[in-house]
Amino acid sequence: MFGSLTEKLDGIFKQVRGRGKLTEKNVKDTMREIRQALLEADVNYKVARDFVKAVQEEALGTKVLESIEPGQQMVKIVHDKLVELLGTTTVEMHPVDKTPTVYMVCGLQGSGKTTLCGKIALMNKRKNKKPLLVAADIYRPAAVQQLETLAGQIAVDFYHLEGKKPPEICREAVKHARTNFIDLVILDTAGRLHVDDALMAELQDIQKQVDVDETLLVADAMTGQDAVNVASQFHEKINLTGVALSKLDGDARGGAALSIRKVTGCPIKLASTGEKPSDLEPFHPDRMASRILGMGDIVTLVEKAQETIDMDQAAKMQDKLLKAQFDFEDFLDQMQQLKKMGPLENVLGMIPGIGKQLKGVQVDEREMERMAAIVKSMTVEERRRPSIIDGSRKKRIARGSGNSVQAVNQLLKQFNAMQKMFSQFGKNKKKLKGMQLPGGMPPL
Ligand SMILES: Nc1nc2c(ncn2[C@@H]2O[C@H](COP(=O)(O)OP(=O)(O)O)[C@@H](O)[C@H]2O)c(=O)[nH]1
Ligand SMILES: [Mg+2]
Numbered sequence: 001m002f003g004s005l006t007e008k009l010d011g012i013f014k015q016v017r018g019r020g021k022l023t024e025k026n027v028k029d030t031m032r033e034i035r036q037a038l039l040e041a042d043v044n045y046k047v048a049r050d051f052v053k054a055v056q057e058e059a060l061g062t063k064v065l066e067s068i069e070p071g072q073q074m075v076k077i078v079h080d081k082l083v084e085l086l087g088t089t090t091v092e093m094h095p096v097d098k099t100p101t102v103y104m105v106c107g108l109q110g111s112g113k114t115t116l117c118g119k120i121a122l123m124n125k126r127k128n129k130k131p132l133l134v135a136a137d138i139y140r141p142a143a144v145q146q147l148e149t150l151a152g153q154i155a156v157d158f159y160h161l162e163g164k165k166p167p168e169i170c171r172e173a174v175k176h177a178r179t180n181f182i183d184l185v186i187l188d189t190a191g192r193l194h195v196d197d198a199l200m201a202e203l204q205d206i207q208k209q210v211d212v213d214e215t216l217l218v219a220d221a222m223t224g225q226d227a228v229n230v231a232s233q234f235h236e237k238i239n240l241t242g243v244a245l246s247k248l249d250g251d252a253r254g255g256a257a258l259s260i261r262k263v264t265g266c267p268i269k270l271a272s273t274g275e276k277p278s279d280l281e282p283f284h285p286d287r288m289a290s291r292i293l294g295m296g297d298i299v300t301l302v303e304k305a306q307e308t309i310d311m312d313q314a315a316k317m318q319d320k321l322l323k324a325q326f327d328f329e330d331f332l333d334q335m336q337q338l339k340k341m342g343p344l345e346n347v348l349g350m351i352p353g354i355g356k357q358l359k360g361v362q363v364d365e366r367e368m369e370r371m372a373a374i375v376k377s378m379t380v381e382e383r384r385r386p387s388i389i390d391g392s393r394k395k396r397i398a399r400g401s402g403n404s405v406q407a408v409n410q411l412l413k414q415f416n417a418m419q420k421m422f423s424q425f426g427k428n429k430k431k432l433k434g435m436q437l438p439g440g441m442p443p444l
Helices: 003-018 024-040 045-061 070-085 113-126 143-154 166-179 197-209 225-238 255-264 285-292 298-308 311-322 328-341 344-349 365-376 380-384 391-401 405-427
Strands: 101-106 131-136 157-159 184-189 214-220 242-246 268-272 280-282
Touching: 003 024, 003 070, 003 285, 024 045, 024 070, 045 070, 045 255, 070 255, 070 285, 101 113, 101 197, 113 131, 113 143, 113 184, 113 214, 113 242, 113 268, 113 280, 131 143, 131 166, 143 157, 157 166, 166 184, 166 197, 184 197, 197 225, 214 225, 214 255, 214 268, 225 255, 242 255, 255 268, 328 365, 328 380, 365 391, 365 405, 391 405
Parallel strands: 101 184, 101 214, 131 157, 131 184, 214 242, 242 268
Antiparallel strands: 268 280
């Protein structure tokens, strides 16, 4: 996500850094380039214009500090303004504090409503709340089935009334919830290919029948400016309380994410980053801004790691990595851990300094499985000291794992390269020093 915008901004900042000081002329030139980069990322043109104006005013009004480079100062200003653009502070979902609290999820067809309903249900289930998924999309034949299957997968309650209209289904669902100790009712409503009156009337009708606490719009980040227009139209008709951006994992150019808050005035509350039920994060403007600027999102990374990885083990691993002492045993271990954290590219992309080096590297999960199979065919001794793996050992490993000797060779080569890369990071450790990782992770 935001790949090309991040790259462009990075290029622009590099130029600024090359200059000795900020003058009115070079600030203005820089601003013109930033504006162009934003427009190319499909940011709403008014939003881009106002953004650039605000940055420029601040840049020109700021005394250039001698101790830092002009480029750094500029990055800081752009970062702060981006945070503002994205909404400044994290806005939480309406608390689940009644029996039941009701969320209504709306949006166009295919925007990711049903998927999001499942994600929200899972997120709350993990907080020991009891959610209920309600199928209120009766127009697409497979829609009810899709939600029911999803409910089964994540093991939460499901509700539907055959042959009834959505407002009635929703009303009855809330009644059912009251008597069944449900904490959160999630209404999966119907979408259309375009915003139309019938759709809006139906959603308004549901709002009349049910006391909705959160009216959430799912906006598909891949659709750029369209997502912003759709959001405005929904907001006008049904008074949204929040927006969830979906498909942020795709190669969206970022325009929707950057414009939607400003244009609609409605807070972005959730970020959906994949197809799996666990691919959901609260939306944090500051972290998103850091990601856009390619500064890495170490906070999210660490939080994710905390959820899944044993801290002691993580500390040991960090040490081993930086000293390039890790072996194939660690490699196997790490792969199991990483699997729990989600797609590898995402995880690696969040580490400052690594994102760029991995540019263009596609981490193929199947390939990872294959590598794991090869490593598993090694003896413990071989895993610890890969240098002893000679021709005949390679043959045995290849046979044992159902791979070619070539594949084994390739893995050994990659492993070597990885060790080199990490030993470089180890050498750069001084540069990273003092970077404090929150939550008990040892500082670098
Ligand atoms: N990559 C990705 N795909 C998503 C995301 N959210 C939904 N999808 C996919 O988008 C398609 C439409 O999703 P669905 O929830 O059925 O949309 P609905 O018509 O609005 O209910 C499905 O193939 C989902 O798997 C996301 O955050 N990332
Ligand atoms: Mg659906």
